[in-house]
Amino acid sequence: MAAAAGAFSLREVLSAFQAAVTERREVLLGPYLRGWRGLVRFLNSLGAIFSFISKDAVAKIQIMESYCGGERQEEYRTLQSMVAYELASGLVDIQRRSEHPDSGCRTLLRLHRALRWLQLFLEGLRTAQEDSKTSTICTDSYNASLAAYHPWVIRKAATVAFCALPSRNAFLEIMNVGTPEEAVVMLGDALPHISSVYGITEELYAQHKLLNLP
């Protein structure tokens, strides 16, 4: 059942990640960032308690969009071309943040780490029992991913915000993709593409030793 006409559709958002992977397993930054824009819009609909999260995500998406729409935009068509260009041109701070504090490589890495959280969270939602709590699923996936990169105070603020999340089935309803059963099917369709984007990025960053950029 399609989402109500004109309503915000998470289905389209998640399908952006499918469009991001080319047959040559490149990651197109245009669809990647469109996917993130849609995720942040959904996050904003969950309430102001999450605004400290969406503010940071928007700031990083905007940095990437400025590269993708800037004078060297052809270098930022794909993740692969971005990494090659920034490394070849010495535009990445490898050891500590100095002349290039907001390189595409380090900005994208932060979104990449959050994509791992999303993958775990959506998988948790998909497979959880009906009476599970979204806050528990969210906390568990956060602790298994992003938490490792955040200081104590952010981890505390995040877990407090998660308590505002509704029950698992209520959350599946506000995803506005139909009944909870239809939402579970949609998540099953979307997850392999999110995993594929994550896997390609992780492999590329590992290959170039970029997984710990400051």
Ligand SMILES: CCCCCCCCCCCCC/C=C/[C@@H](O)[C@H](COP(=O)(O)O)NC(=O)CCCCCCCCCCCCCCC
């Ligand atoms: C559904 C509830 C949403 C839970 C979101 C879980 C992620 C929580 C992240 C909390 C960190 C927020 C503050 C950011 C701190 C930054 O220091 C930190 C590091 O960057 P820096 O090195 O430049 O400082 N930033 C980050 O790690 C990037 C965080 C980006 C998080 C984006 C999360 C978007 C979530 C979209 C939710 C959509 C749910 C879809 C469900 C079907």
